[in-house]
Amino acid sequence: MSCKSQRAPRFIAALILLAASIPVRGQVTVVRAARMLDVVSGQIVRPAVVVIEKGRIQSVNPASLPTGATTIELGDLTLLPGLMDMHTHITGDLEGNWVARSVTGSVADEAIRGTYHARQTLLAGFTTIRNLGAGGFSDIALARATDAGMVDGPRIIGAGHSLGITGGHCDDTGHAPGINELDYRSGVADGPDAFVHAVRYQVKHGAKVIKICATAGVLSFEGSVGAQQMSEAEMRAVVEEAARHGLKVAAHAHGPEGILAAVKAGVASIEHGSVLTDEIIRLMKEKGTYLVPTTGLLDAIKLENLPPPIRAKAERVIPLARESHRKAVQAGVKIAFGTDAAVLTHGTNAIEFAAMVARGMSALDAIRAATLNAADLLGVDDRGTITAGKLADLVAVAGNPLENVRLLEEVKFVMKGGTIYKRP
Helix, strand or coil, X not given: CCHHHHHHHHHHHHHHHHHHHCCCCCCEEEEEECEEEECCCCEEECCEEEEEECCEEEEECCCCCCCCCEEEECCCEEEEECEEEEEECCCCCCCCCHHHHHHHCCHHHHHHHHHHHHHHHHHCCEEEEEECCCHHHHHHHHHHHHHCCCCCCCEEEECCCCEECCCCCXXXXXXXXXXXXXXXXXXXXXXXXXXXXXXXHHHHCCCCCEEEECECCCCCCCCCCCCECCCXXXXXXXXXXXXXXXXXXXXXXXXXHHHHHHHHHCXXXXXXXXXXXXXXXXXXXXXXXXXXXXCHHHHHCCHHHCCHHHHHHHHHHHHHHHHHHHHHHHHCCCECCCCCECCECCCCCCHHHHHHHHCCCCHHHHHHHXXXXXXXXXXXXXXXXXXXXXXXXXXXXXXXXCCXXXXXXXXXXXXXXXXXXXXX
């Protein structure tokens, strides 16, 4: 007998022993904590016992527990539903020479950068994100990878490319003619028919939400920060085409004319909403349009790191946006949590909670913005609360977040779909 044939039985025996030593994880898990937040009632419930099976919540505080379940003891922590961020750019950031990145890097670079940011975001307690713009469908690829368990990250509802006019905020501006000229495939279009083509192309390649640039913006080189760019007819064409595919539309919008046109056109959410008039607020309430204020970045953005023309725009719009967000909160506009992470450092998403409270929201309403309201904006009913039948997306913090919302900046436990990614 050869040495090779002698080794084979020993190798097989070793494998059998190794397999026998690996514990087989049961399909049922029980998570215990001192308390949990019922985001519907706004009450702290004591204790918190959540039974999880096959990635979903089976029961909460049941009279009896299943036998043979794996128990996770969290001790003196407060459970909450997994948090949701409705405005991210998971494949981007403002590190290094970000202004020239579109012509010095590749889609592969963007996707790899996104894998790093995705893990940071998940470990910060955000189990679902809506990604509103990425190059080359890198966010769609990342969504597939996280769904398949190949990459640790949140559930991603991706837009593909943001849609906007030639030379506008969603175009790649600031370069010489002929450099990185974009078309409908990359989201740049002019006229209602061209925008319909652009929507269809994003949907063809996996977009689950459509993002438009209704107005100019801050982090681009067109002169105004808030001038209307897409016409109301163009916006309406996008909304109607997206609706045919069962998708909602999010509108980047800073200035009042563009915000008003976007609301009239039927978008589901206004992103940023820096200059809100009484007429806009009234119409948003009437139509049920969400505001995703991304108000935390107003306090956190490092102006000194921005190119001078972009910094000048930011300095003009920041005080106007703070006041608009206070007015919206006071008036009772529906608000969903979003950070513009990329402009805000990925993994620090939760600083948005304290900023929302600073603009007049209660801690409970800020948390609802990232749970109940976010689920409503997404149009899903399988997450946002800790109740039977929902996805087993859970986070936990020390103490009571209703008394100190900044506790959410230090999440101690993260579970997504019944899998634990972070624990004390």
